[in-house]
Amino acid sequence: MGASAAETPTHPDAPLAAPAGAVRASDAERDEVVGKLKEEFAAGRLSQDTFMHRMDAVLGARHQADLPPLLADLPAPAPRRPGLAARMAAAWGPVRQFAARLPRASEIPGRLGSRGRSVLPARPVRRPVPLEFPRGAAAFFSIGRASSCDLTIADLTVSRVHAKLERTAEGWLLTDLSSTNGTRVNGWRVRGQVRVRPGDLVSFGNAEYWLGAADGG
Numbered sequence: 001m002g003a004s005a006a007e008t009p010t011h012p013d014a015p016l017a018a019p020a021g022a023v024r025a026s027d028a029e030r031d032e033v034v035g036k037l038k039e040e041f042a043a044g045r046l047s048q049d050t051f052m053h054r055m056d057a058v059l060g061a062r063h064q065a066d067l068p069p070l071l072a073d074l075p076a077p078a079p080r081r082p083g084l085a086a087r088m089a090a091a092w093g094p095v096r097q098f099a100a101r102l103p104r105a106s107e108i109p110g111r112l113g114s115r116g117r118s119v120l121p122a123r124p125v126r127r128p129v130p131l132e133f134p135r136g137a138a139a140f141f142s143i144g145r146a147s148s149c150d151l152t153i154a155d156l157t158v159s160r161v162h163a164k165l166e167r168t169a170e171g172w173l174l175t176d177l178s179s180t181n182g183t184r185v186n187g188w189r190v191r192g193q194v195r196v197r198p199g200d201l202v203s204f205g206n207a208e209y210w211l212g213a214a215d216g217g
Helices: 027-042 048-060 084-101
Strands: 129-131 140-144 163-168 171-176 183-185 193-196 201-204 207-211
Touching: 027 048, 171 183
Parallel strands: 129 207
Antiparallel strands: 140 163, 163 171, 171 193, 183 201, 201 207
16 A cells, blocks of 8 residues: 555655664654754744744654754854853963972972971072172271272162271171161171171171181181
8 A cells, every 4th residue: 555645745854754774763852953943043044934844844753864854954053162161261271280380388498487388588599699808907998889988889778888897806897887778797687896707697788798718807
């Protein structure tokens, strides 16, 4: 017996007869195609007649093979723009990679904090410059930023006439001359006269020196 008129396709978009052994279409697969057709109709890429014909074809589809032809002539969906979280993750990726290469706090040299953590010094560690005691027979030597000083230090934290060294029979004495940023010996602020010896760390403002071998001191 031949096929009835009700089973014969009546428009170009109707699905063709499925081959033997075809897999039946599930409701979820039909719903997916319906959703795509609605999106294309809302975007103006399907006329109302075509949309209605294809919706009828989806609802009447029996096999999986009936569904793809209903979407075959539609443009491929545009790639979705990543959300804000994805864009932020992509932007911060190089930053996280850089941070991962940084040494941990316990690996950074510095002084030991109260909780066992390594703490960076407040200022960058600078290597002091060796400074020899003055040679010759003179008893007094001026230190400061002024070019007239016996020891001129080109540092803005050093006063024009900052300090003086005095040779005595007992050794060398260092005196701060009311400088703006002070004079220190081994970290201690100089007040009055302080005896200095080879190996002492002396600072005038931010300029630091190791005292070298003394001449007769």
